Amino acid sequence: MAATLTVAIGGLGAIGAHLARALDAGVEGLRLTAVAARDQDKARRTIAGFRSRPALVSLAQLADHADVIVEAAPAAVFEEIAEAAIGRGRIFVPSSVGALLPRMHLIARARETGARIIVPTGALLGLDAVRAAAEGEVASVTIETRKPPRGLEGAPYLIENGIDVLGITTARLVFKGNAFDAARGFPANVNVAAALALAGIGPERTMVEIWGDPGVTRNTHTIRVEAASARLTMTIENVPSEENPRTGRITPLSILACLRGLTSTLKVGS
Ligand SMILES: NC(=O)C1=CN([C@@H]2O[C@H](COP(=O)(O)OP(=O)(O)OC[C@H]3O[C@@H](n4cnc5c(N)ncnc54)[C@H](O)[C@@H]3O)[C@@H](O)[C@H]2O)C=CC1
Ligand SMILES: O=C([O-])CC(=O)C(=O)O
Structure with missing residues:
Protein backbone atom coordinates (compact mmCIF):
# COMPACT_ATOMS: atom_id res chain seq x y z
CA MET A 1 0.00 0.00 0.00
CA ALA A 2 1.29 3.51 -0.85
CA ALA A 3 2.37 5.67 2.10
CA THR A 4 0.06 8.40 3.39
CA LEU A 5 1.13 11.97 2.74
CA THR A 6 0.15 14.71 5.16
CA VAL A 7 -1.19 17.94 3.64
CA ALA A 8 -1.25 21.55 4.91
CA ILE A 9 -3.20 24.36 3.21
CA GLY A 10 -2.39 28.08 3.28
CA GLY A 11 -5.61 30.10 2.78
CA LEU A 12 -9.17 28.90 3.36
CA GLY A 13 -11.05 30.74 0.59
CA ALA A 14 -12.68 29.41 -2.57
CA ILE A 15 -9.86 26.94 -3.21
CA GLY A 16 -8.54 26.19 0.28
CA ALA A 17 -11.84 25.67 2.12
CA HIS A 18 -13.19 23.39 -0.60
CA LEU A 19 -9.99 21.37 -0.67
CA ALA A 20 -9.86 21.14 3.14
CA ARG A 21 -13.44 19.82 3.25
CA ALA A 22 -12.72 17.27 0.53
CA LEU A 23 -9.59 16.00 2.27
CA ASP A 24 -11.40 15.78 5.59
CA ALA A 25 -14.18 13.76 3.97
CA GLY A 26 -11.48 11.21 3.20
CA VAL A 27 -9.04 10.74 0.32
CA GLU A 28 -6.99 7.58 0.27
CA GLY A 29 -3.30 8.27 0.87
CA LEU A 30 -3.78 11.89 2.03
CA ARG A 31 -4.41 13.39 5.48
CA LEU A 32 -5.06 17.07 6.25
CA THR A 33 -2.95 18.11 9.26
CA ALA A 34 -2.79 21.93 9.23
CA VAL A 35 -4.35 25.05 7.76
CA ALA A 36 -3.52 28.76 7.87
CA ALA A 37 -6.03 31.58 7.47
CA ARG A 38 -6.21 35.33 7.87
CA ASP A 39 -9.57 35.32 9.64
CA GLN A 40 -9.02 32.96 12.58
CA ASP A 41 -12.65 32.92 13.77
CA LYS A 42 -13.93 32.07 10.30
CA ALA A 43 -11.29 29.36 9.98
CA ARG A 44 -12.30 27.87 13.32
CA ARG A 45 -15.91 27.77 12.10
CA THR A 46 -14.83 26.13 8.82
CA ILE A 47 -12.96 23.30 10.54
CA ALA A 48 -15.31 22.97 13.55
CA GLY A 49 -17.31 20.11 12.07
CA PHE A 50 -14.35 18.27 10.57
CA ARG A 51 -13.94 14.59 11.37
CA SER A 52 -10.30 15.24 12.16
CA ARG A 53 -9.52 18.84 13.03
CA PRO A 54 -6.29 20.21 11.49
CA ALA A 55 -3.98 22.53 13.45
CA LEU A 56 -4.58 26.23 12.81
CA VAL A 57 -1.12 27.73 12.31
CA SER A 58 0.64 30.68 10.65
CA LEU A 59 1.59 30.64 6.96
CA ALA A 60 5.28 30.11 7.72
CA GLN A 61 4.50 27.27 10.15
CA LEU A 62 2.60 25.20 7.58
CA ALA A 63 5.86 23.64 6.42
CA ASP A 64 6.46 22.25 9.92
CA HIS A 65 3.22 20.28 9.80
CA ALA A 66 3.01 18.35 6.52
CA ASP A 67 4.74 16.66 3.60
CA VAL A 68 2.71 18.60 1.05
CA ILE A 69 2.06 22.34 1.35
CA VAL A 70 -0.75 23.73 -0.80
CA GLU A 71 -0.70 27.50 -1.31
CA ALA A 72 -4.29 28.79 -1.76
CA ALA A 73 -3.87 32.40 -0.63
CA PRO A 74 -3.55 35.79 -2.37
CA ALA A 75 -0.40 36.22 -4.48
CA ALA A 76 0.79 38.87 -1.97
CA VAL A 77 1.62 36.19 0.63
CA PHE A 78 2.88 33.56 -1.84
CA GLU A 79 6.53 34.02 -0.87
CA GLU A 80 5.93 33.44 2.83
CA ILE A 81 4.36 30.03 2.18
CA ALA A 82 6.68 29.04 -0.68
CA GLU A 83 9.97 29.89 1.02
CA ALA A 84 9.18 27.93 4.17
CA ALA A 85 7.88 24.92 2.22
CA ILE A 86 10.80 24.83 -0.18
CA GLY A 87 13.33 25.60 2.54
CA ARG A 88 12.15 22.48 4.42
CA GLY A 89 12.27 20.28 1.34
CA ARG A 90 8.51 19.73 1.12
CA ILE A 91 6.27 19.13 -1.89
CA PHE A 92 4.98 22.60 -2.69
CA VAL A 93 1.73 22.93 -4.68
CA PRO A 94 1.03 26.56 -5.67
CA SER A 95 -2.34 28.00 -6.70
CA SER A 96 -1.01 31.53 -7.28
CA VAL A 97 1.13 30.30 -10.16
CA GLY A 98 1.48 33.82 -11.58
CA ALA A 99 3.52 34.66 -8.47
CA LEU A 100 6.02 31.91 -9.32
CA LEU A 101 7.08 33.49 -12.64
CA PRO A 102 9.02 36.42 -11.12
CA ARG A 103 10.48 34.05 -8.49
CA MET A 104 12.13 31.36 -10.56
CA HIS A 105 15.02 31.32 -8.07
CA LEU A 106 12.71 29.15 -5.94
CA ILE A 107 13.30 26.31 -8.39
CA ALA A 108 17.07 26.47 -7.86
CA ARG A 109 16.43 26.62 -4.12
CA ALA A 110 14.20 23.51 -4.33
CA ARG A 111 16.99 21.68 -6.14
CA GLU A 112 19.26 22.40 -3.15
CA THR A 113 16.76 21.34 -0.48
CA GLY A 114 15.19 18.38 -2.30
CA ALA A 115 11.78 20.09 -2.38
CA ARG A 116 9.46 19.56 -5.34
CA ILE A 117 7.23 22.23 -6.88
CA ILE A 118 4.16 20.67 -8.46
CA VAL A 119 2.00 23.08 -10.44
CA PRO A 120 -1.57 21.80 -10.82
CA THR A 121 -3.49 22.34 -14.04
CA GLY A 122 -5.86 24.49 -11.96
CA ALA A 123 -8.52 26.34 -13.92
CA LEU A 124 -6.95 25.30 -17.23
CA LEU A 125 -6.92 22.14 -19.33
CA GLY A 126 -4.62 20.12 -21.49
CA VAL A 239 -18.24 28.18 -13.77
CA PRO A 240 -17.34 30.83 -11.15
CA SER A 241 -17.26 29.60 -7.56
CA GLU A 242 -19.74 31.11 -5.10
CA GLU A 243 -17.04 32.23 -2.65
CA ASN A 244 -14.87 34.03 -5.23
CA PRO A 245 -16.28 34.64 -8.72
CA ARG A 246 -12.74 35.15 -10.09
CA THR A 247 -11.98 31.53 -9.32
CA GLY A 248 -13.48 28.72 -11.35
CA ARG A 249 -15.15 25.88 -9.43
CA ILE A 250 -12.87 23.41 -11.16
CA THR A 251 -9.74 24.81 -9.49
CA PRO A 252 -9.94 23.04 -6.09
CA LEU A 253 -11.07 19.90 -7.92
CA SER A 254 -7.98 20.06 -10.13
CA ILE A 255 -5.73 20.46 -7.08
CA LEU A 256 -7.45 17.52 -5.40
CA ALA A 257 -6.89 15.40 -8.51
CA CYS A 258 -3.26 16.52 -8.53
CA LEU A 259 -2.81 15.56 -4.85
CA ARG A 260 -4.44 12.16 -5.45
CA GLY A 261 -1.88 11.56 -8.17
CA LEU A 262 0.93 11.91 -5.61
CA THR A 263 -0.03 8.67 -3.88
CA SER A 264 -2.43 6.74 -6.13
CA THR A 265 -1.49 3.36 -7.51
CA LEU A 266 -3.17 4.13 -10.84
CA LYS A 267 -2.37 7.54 -12.30
CA VAL A 268 -3.83 8.64 -15.60
CA GLY A 269 -2.34 11.43 -17.75
CA SER A 270 1.30 12.45 -17.87
N1 LIG B 1 -3.99 28.08 -10.59
C1 LIG B 1 -5.21 28.41 -11.00
O1 LIG B 1 -5.71 27.93 -12.02
C2 LIG B 1 -6.00 29.38 -10.20
C3 LIG B 1 -5.40 30.09 -9.21
N2 LIG B 1 -6.09 31.00 -8.46
C4 LIG B 1 -5.33 31.73 -7.44
O2 LIG B 1 -5.36 31.01 -6.22
C5 LIG B 1 -5.24 31.90 -5.11
C6 LIG B 1 -6.38 31.61 -4.13
O3 LIG B 1 -7.61 31.79 -4.80
P1 LIG B 1 -9.02 31.77 -4.01
O4 LIG B 1 -9.09 30.62 -3.10
O5 LIG B 1 -10.07 31.95 -5.02
O6 LIG B 1 -8.89 33.11 -3.19
P2 LIG B 1 -9.82 33.60 -1.98
O7 LIG B 1 -9.67 35.07 -1.92
O8 LIG B 1 -11.18 33.00 -2.08
O9 LIG B 1 -9.11 32.92 -0.73
C7 LIG B 1 -7.85 33.30 -0.28
C8 LIG B 1 -7.81 33.02 1.20
O10 LIG B 1 -6.52 33.35 1.71
C9 LIG B 1 -6.72 33.98 2.97
N3 LIG B 1 -5.59 34.81 3.33
C10 LIG B 1 -5.31 36.06 2.92
N4 LIG B 1 -4.19 36.52 3.52
C11 LIG B 1 -3.78 35.54 4.34
C12 LIG B 1 -2.73 35.42 5.26
N5 LIG B 1 -1.86 36.42 5.44
N6 LIG B 1 -2.60 34.27 5.96
C13 LIG B 1 -3.47 33.25 5.77
N7 LIG B 1 -4.51 33.32 4.91
C14 LIG B 1 -4.66 34.45 4.21
C15 LIG B 1 -8.00 34.79 2.81
O11 LIG B 1 -8.57 35.09 4.04
C16 LIG B 1 -8.85 33.84 1.97
O12 LIG B 1 -9.62 33.00 2.79
C17 LIG B 1 -5.29 33.31 -5.70
O13 LIG B 1 -4.00 33.83 -5.83
C18 LIG B 1 -5.90 33.09 -7.08
O14 LIG B 1 -5.47 34.08 -8.02
C19 LIG B 1 -7.43 31.19 -8.65
C20 LIG B 1 -8.07 30.48 -9.64
C21 LIG B 1 -7.42 29.57 -10.52
O1 LIG C 1 -10.41 30.84 -14.86
C1 LIG C 1 -10.25 30.91 -13.63
O2 LIG C 1 -11.00 30.33 -12.84
C2 LIG C 1 -9.11 31.65 -12.98
C3 LIG C 1 -8.14 32.31 -13.86
O3 LIG C 1 -8.42 32.81 -14.90
C4 LIG C 1 -6.74 32.36 -13.35
O4 LIG C 1 -6.53 32.33 -12.14
O5 LIG C 1 -5.83 32.43 -14.19
Whole structure:
Protein backbone atom coordinates (compact mmCIF):
# COMPACT_ATOMS: atom_id res chain seq x y z
CA MET A 1 0.00 0.00 0.00
CA ALA A 2 1.29 3.51 -0.85
CA ALA A 3 2.37 5.67 2.10
CA THR A 4 0.06 8.40 3.39
CA LEU A 5 1.13 11.97 2.74
CA THR A 6 0.15 14.71 5.16
CA VAL A 7 -1.19 17.94 3.64
CA ALA A 8 -1.25 21.55 4.91
CA ILE A 9 -3.20 24.36 3.21
CA GLY A 10 -2.39 28.08 3.28
CA GLY A 11 -5.61 30.10 2.78
CA LEU A 12 -9.17 28.90 3.36
CA GLY A 13 -11.05 30.74 0.59
CA ALA A 14 -12.68 29.41 -2.57
CA ILE A 15 -9.86 26.94 -3.21
CA GLY A 16 -8.54 26.19 0.28
CA ALA A 17 -11.84 25.67 2.12
CA HIS A 18 -13.19 23.39 -0.60
CA LEU A 19 -9.99 21.37 -0.67
CA ALA A 20 -9.86 21.14 3.14
CA ARG A 21 -13.44 19.82 3.25
CA ALA A 22 -12.72 17.27 0.53
CA LEU A 23 -9.59 16.00 2.27
CA ASP A 24 -11.40 15.78 5.59
CA ALA A 25 -14.18 13.76 3.97
CA GLY A 26 -11.48 11.21 3.20
CA VAL A 27 -9.04 10.74 0.32
CA GLU A 28 -6.99 7.58 0.27
CA GLY A 29 -3.30 8.27 0.87
CA LEU A 30 -3.78 11.89 2.03
CA ARG A 31 -4.41 13.39 5.48
CA LEU A 32 -5.06 17.07 6.25
CA THR A 33 -2.95 18.11 9.26
CA ALA A 34 -2.79 21.93 9.23
CA VAL A 35 -4.35 25.05 7.76
CA ALA A 36 -3.52 28.76 7.87
CA ALA A 37 -6.03 31.58 7.47
CA ARG A 38 -6.21 35.33 7.87
CA ASP A 39 -9.57 35.32 9.64
CA GLN A 40 -9.02 32.96 12.58
CA ASP A 41 -12.65 32.92 13.77
CA LYS A 42 -13.93 32.07 10.30
CA ALA A 43 -11.29 29.36 9.98
CA ARG A 44 -12.30 27.87 13.32
CA ARG A 45 -15.91 27.77 12.10
CA THR A 46 -14.83 26.13 8.82
CA ILE A 47 -12.96 23.30 10.54
CA ALA A 48 -15.31 22.97 13.55
CA GLY A 49 -17.31 20.11 12.07
CA PHE A 50 -14.35 18.27 10.57
CA ARG A 51 -13.94 14.59 11.37
CA SER A 52 -10.30 15.24 12.16
CA ARG A 53 -9.52 18.84 13.03
CA PRO A 54 -6.29 20.21 11.49
CA ALA A 55 -3.98 22.53 13.45
CA LEU A 56 -4.58 26.23 12.81
CA VAL A 57 -1.12 27.73 12.31
CA SER A 58 0.64 30.68 10.65
CA LEU A 59 1.59 30.64 6.96
CA ALA A 60 5.28 30.11 7.72
CA GLN A 61 4.50 27.27 10.15
CA LEU A 62 2.60 25.20 7.58
CA ALA A 63 5.86 23.64 6.42
CA ASP A 64 6.46 22.25 9.92
CA HIS A 65 3.22 20.28 9.80
CA ALA A 66 3.01 18.35 6.52
CA ASP A 67 4.74 16.66 3.60
CA VAL A 68 2.71 18.60 1.05
CA ILE A 69 2.06 22.34 1.35
CA VAL A 70 -0.75 23.73 -0.80
CA GLU A 71 -0.70 27.50 -1.31
CA ALA A 72 -4.29 28.79 -1.76
CA ALA A 73 -3.87 32.40 -0.63
CA PRO A 74 -3.55 35.79 -2.37
CA ALA A 75 -0.40 36.22 -4.48
CA ALA A 76 0.79 38.87 -1.97
CA VAL A 77 1.62 36.19 0.63
CA PHE A 78 2.88 33.56 -1.84
CA GLU A 79 6.53 34.02 -0.87
CA GLU A 80 5.93 33.44 2.83
CA ILE A 81 4.36 30.03 2.18
CA ALA A 82 6.68 29.04 -0.68
CA GLU A 83 9.97 29.89 1.02
CA ALA A 84 9.18 27.93 4.17
CA ALA A 85 7.88 24.92 2.22
CA ILE A 86 10.80 24.83 -0.18
CA GLY A 87 13.33 25.60 2.54
CA ARG A 88 12.15 22.48 4.42
CA GLY A 89 12.27 20.28 1.34
CA ARG A 90 8.51 19.73 1.12
CA ILE A 91 6.27 19.13 -1.89
CA PHE A 92 4.98 22.60 -2.69
CA VAL A 93 1.73 22.93 -4.68
CA PRO A 94 1.03 26.56 -5.67
CA SER A 95 -2.34 28.00 -6.70
CA SER A 96 -1.01 31.53 -7.28
CA VAL A 97 1.13 30.30 -10.16
CA GLY A 98 1.48 33.82 -11.58
CA ALA A 99 3.52 34.66 -8.47
CA LEU A 100 6.02 31.91 -9.32
CA LEU A 101 7.08 33.49 -12.64
CA PRO A 102 9.02 36.42 -11.12
CA ARG A 103 10.48 34.05 -8.49
CA MET A 104 12.13 31.36 -10.56
CA HIS A 105 15.02 31.32 -8.07
CA LEU A 106 12.71 29.15 -5.94
CA ILE A 107 13.30 26.31 -8.39
CA ALA A 108 17.07 26.47 -7.86
CA ARG A 109 16.43 26.62 -4.12
CA ALA A 110 14.20 23.51 -4.33
CA ARG A 111 16.99 21.68 -6.14
CA GLU A 112 19.26 22.40 -3.15
CA THR A 113 16.76 21.34 -0.48
CA GLY A 114 15.19 18.38 -2.30
CA ALA A 115 11.78 20.09 -2.38
CA ARG A 116 9.46 19.56 -5.34
CA ILE A 117 7.23 22.23 -6.88
CA ILE A 118 4.16 20.67 -8.46
CA VAL A 119 2.00 23.08 -10.44
CA PRO A 120 -1.57 21.80 -10.82
CA THR A 121 -3.49 22.34 -14.04
CA GLY A 122 -5.86 24.49 -11.96
CA ALA A 123 -8.52 26.34 -13.92
CA LEU A 124 -6.95 25.30 -17.23
CA LEU A 125 -6.92 22.14 -19.33
CA GLY A 126 -4.62 20.12 -21.49
CA LEU A 127 -1.27 20.71 -19.81
CA ASP A 128 -0.48 17.01 -20.31
CA ALA A 129 -0.66 17.51 -24.09
CA VAL A 130 1.30 20.77 -23.91
CA ARG A 131 4.07 19.07 -21.92
CA ALA A 132 4.17 16.20 -24.36
CA ALA A 133 4.38 18.58 -27.33
CA ALA A 134 7.15 20.54 -25.59
CA GLU A 135 9.31 17.41 -25.47
CA GLY A 136 9.56 18.03 -29.23
CA GLU A 137 9.57 21.22 -31.27
CA VAL A 138 6.95 23.87 -30.53
CA ALA A 139 6.55 26.88 -32.83
CA SER A 140 4.02 28.84 -30.78
CA VAL A 141 1.78 28.77 -27.72
CA THR A 142 -0.98 31.31 -27.16
CA ILE A 143 -3.78 31.68 -24.64
CA GLU A 144 -6.83 33.87 -25.03
CA THR A 145 -8.62 34.62 -21.76
CA ARG A 146 -12.10 36.17 -21.71
CA LYS A 147 -13.56 37.33 -18.44
CA PRO A 148 -16.60 39.26 -17.31
CA PRO A 149 -15.23 42.82 -16.77
CA ARG A 150 -15.69 42.71 -12.98
CA GLY A 151 -13.35 39.69 -12.89
CA LEU A 152 -10.53 41.96 -14.13
CA GLU A 153 -11.32 44.94 -11.89
CA GLY A 154 -8.38 46.32 -9.92
CA ALA A 155 -5.63 44.74 -12.04
CA PRO A 156 -2.45 46.89 -11.84
CA TYR A 157 -2.08 46.99 -15.66
CA LEU A 158 -5.58 48.44 -16.08
CA ILE A 159 -5.00 51.05 -13.36
CA GLU A 160 -1.60 52.06 -14.83
CA ASN A 161 -3.11 52.42 -18.29
CA GLY A 162 -6.33 54.15 -17.15
CA ILE A 163 -8.56 51.39 -18.56
CA ASP A 164 -12.03 51.54 -17.01
CA VAL A 165 -12.90 47.89 -17.37
CA LEU A 166 -16.34 48.19 -15.77
CA GLY A 167 -17.33 50.70 -18.46
CA ILE A 168 -16.77 48.18 -21.26
CA THR A 169 -19.97 47.46 -23.21
CA THR A 170 -18.59 45.19 -25.97
CA ALA A 171 -15.73 42.69 -25.86
CA ARG A 172 -12.42 44.56 -25.66
CA LEU A 173 -8.82 43.35 -25.84
CA VAL A 174 -7.25 44.90 -22.73
CA PHE A 175 -3.84 43.20 -22.86
CA LYS A 176 -1.65 41.49 -25.42
CA GLY A 177 1.87 40.40 -24.56
CA ASN A 178 3.89 37.56 -23.11
CA ALA A 179 3.02 35.54 -20.01
CA PHE A 180 5.69 37.23 -17.95
CA ASP A 181 4.21 40.70 -18.48
CA ALA A 182 0.66 39.35 -18.13
CA ALA A 183 1.49 37.91 -14.70
CA ARG A 184 2.97 41.25 -13.63
CA GLY A 185 0.00 43.26 -14.89
CA PHE A 186 -2.77 40.88 -13.79
CA PRO A 187 -1.43 39.05 -10.71
CA ALA A 188 -4.88 37.78 -9.65
CA ASN A 189 -5.95 36.74 -13.14
CA VAL A 190 -3.41 34.87 -15.18
CA ASN A 191 -2.41 31.89 -13.10
CA VAL A 192 -3.56 29.77 -16.01
CA ALA A 193 -1.25 31.59 -18.45
CA ALA A 194 1.64 31.10 -16.02
CA ALA A 195 0.94 27.36 -15.72
CA LEU A 196 0.73 27.11 -19.51
CA ALA A 197 4.06 28.90 -19.87
CA LEU A 198 5.75 26.57 -17.39
CA ALA A 199 4.28 23.48 -19.09
CA GLY A 200 5.37 24.57 -22.55
CA ILE A 201 7.90 27.05 -23.91
CA GLY A 202 8.37 29.47 -21.03
CA PRO A 203 6.94 32.87 -20.05
CA GLU A 204 8.87 34.93 -22.62
CA ARG A 205 7.54 32.99 -25.63
CA THR A 206 4.01 32.19 -24.40
CA MET A 207 1.68 34.85 -25.76
CA VAL A 208 -1.39 36.05 -23.85
CA GLU A 209 -4.51 37.95 -24.85
CA ILE A 210 -6.85 39.15 -22.11
CA TRP A 211 -10.33 40.28 -23.07
CA GLY A 212 -12.87 42.06 -20.90
CA ASP A 213 -16.11 40.64 -22.27
CA PRO A 214 -19.53 41.65 -20.91
CA GLY A 215 -20.97 38.85 -23.06
CA VAL A 216 -19.46 36.03 -21.00
CA THR A 217 -20.48 34.79 -17.57
CA ARG A 218 -17.69 32.22 -17.36
CA ASN A 219 -13.93 32.71 -17.32
CA THR A 220 -13.08 31.27 -20.71
CA HIS A 221 -9.59 30.20 -21.73
CA THR A 222 -8.57 29.04 -25.22
CA ILE A 223 -5.13 27.55 -25.75
CA ARG A 224 -3.58 27.22 -29.21
CA VAL A 225 -0.36 25.28 -29.72
CA GLU A 226 1.45 24.80 -33.00
CA ALA A 227 3.98 22.00 -32.61
CA ALA A 228 5.89 19.58 -34.83
CA SER A 229 3.91 16.70 -33.28
CA ALA A 230 0.41 18.18 -33.22
CA ARG A 231 -1.80 21.23 -33.40
CA LEU A 232 -3.80 21.78 -30.20
CA THR A 233 -6.85 24.00 -29.80
CA MET A 234 -8.64 23.70 -26.47
CA THR A 235 -11.21 25.78 -24.62
CA ILE A 236 -12.44 25.66 -21.05
CA GLU A 237 -15.42 27.67 -19.76
CA ASN A 238 -15.20 27.89 -15.99
CA VAL A 239 -18.24 28.18 -13.77
CA PRO A 240 -17.34 30.83 -11.15
CA SER A 241 -17.26 29.60 -7.56
CA GLU A 242 -19.74 31.11 -5.10
CA GLU A 243 -17.04 32.23 -2.65
CA ASN A 244 -14.87 34.03 -5.23
CA PRO A 245 -16.28 34.64 -8.72
CA ARG A 246 -12.74 35.15 -10.09
CA THR A 247 -11.98 31.53 -9.32
CA GLY A 248 -13.48 28.72 -11.35
CA ARG A 249 -15.15 25.88 -9.43
CA ILE A 250 -12.87 23.41 -11.16
CA THR A 251 -9.74 24.81 -9.49
CA PRO A 252 -9.94 23.04 -6.09
CA LEU A 253 -11.07 19.90 -7.92
CA SER A 254 -7.98 20.06 -10.13
CA ILE A 255 -5.73 20.46 -7.08
CA LEU A 256 -7.45 17.52 -5.40
CA ALA A 257 -6.89 15.40 -8.51
CA CYS A 258 -3.26 16.52 -8.53
CA LEU A 259 -2.81 15.56 -4.85
CA ARG A 260 -4.44 12.16 -5.45
CA GLY A 261 -1.88 11.56 -8.17
CA LEU A 262 0.93 11.91 -5.61
CA THR A 263 -0.03 8.67 -3.88
CA SER A 264 -2.43 6.74 -6.13
CA THR A 265 -1.49 3.36 -7.51
CA LEU A 266 -3.17 4.13 -10.84
CA LYS A 267 -2.37 7.54 -12.30
CA VAL A 268 -3.83 8.64 -15.60
CA GLY A 269 -2.34 11.43 -17.75
CA SER A 270 1.30 12.45 -17.87
N1 LIG B 1 -3.99 28.08 -10.59
C1 LIG B 1 -5.21 28.41 -11.00
O1 LIG B 1 -5.71 27.93 -12.02
C2 LIG B 1 -6.00 29.38 -10.20
C3 LIG B 1 -5.40 30.09 -9.21
N2 LIG B 1 -6.09 31.00 -8.46
C4 LIG B 1 -5.33 31.73 -7.44
O2 LIG B 1 -5.36 31.01 -6.22
C5 LIG B 1 -5.24 31.90 -5.11
C6 LIG B 1 -6.38 31.61 -4.13
O3 LIG B 1 -7.61 31.79 -4.80
P1 LIG B 1 -9.02 31.77 -4.01
O4 LIG B 1 -9.09 30.62 -3.10
O5 LIG B 1 -10.07 31.95 -5.02
O6 LIG B 1 -8.89 33.11 -3.19
P2 LIG B 1 -9.82 33.60 -1.98
O7 LIG B 1 -9.67 35.07 -1.92
O8 LIG B 1 -11.18 33.00 -2.08
O9 LIG B 1 -9.11 32.92 -0.73
C7 LIG B 1 -7.85 33.30 -0.28
C8 LIG B 1 -7.81 33.02 1.20
O10 LIG B 1 -6.52 33.35 1.71
C9 LIG B 1 -6.72 33.98 2.97
N3 LIG B 1 -5.59 34.81 3.33
C10 LIG B 1 -5.31 36.06 2.92
N4 LIG B 1 -4.19 36.52 3.52
C11 LIG B 1 -3.78 35.54 4.34
C12 LIG B 1 -2.73 35.42 5.26
N5 LIG B 1 -1.86 36.42 5.44
N6 LIG B 1 -2.60 34.27 5.96
C13 LIG B 1 -3.47 33.25 5.77
N7 LIG B 1 -4.51 33.32 4.91
C14 LIG B 1 -4.66 34.45 4.21
C15 LIG B 1 -8.00 34.79 2.81
O11 LIG B 1 -8.57 35.09 4.04
C16 LIG B 1 -8.85 33.84 1.97
O12 LIG B 1 -9.62 33.00 2.79
C17 LIG B 1 -5.29 33.31 -5.70
O13 LIG B 1 -4.00 33.83 -5.83
C18 LIG B 1 -5.90 33.09 -7.08
O14 LIG B 1 -5.47 34.08 -8.02
C19 LIG B 1 -7.43 31.19 -8.65
C20 LIG B 1 -8.07 30.48 -9.64
C21 LIG B 1 -7.42 29.57 -10.52
O1 LIG C 1 -10.41 30.84 -14.86
C1 LIG C 1 -10.25 30.91 -13.63
O2 LIG C 1 -11.00 30.33 -12.84
C2 LIG C 1 -9.11 31.65 -12.98
C3 LIG C 1 -8.14 32.31 -13.86
O3 LIG C 1 -8.42 32.81 -14.90
C4 LIG C 1 -6.74 32.36 -13.35
O4 LIG C 1 -6.53 32.33 -12.14
O5 LIG C 1 -5.83 32.43 -14.19
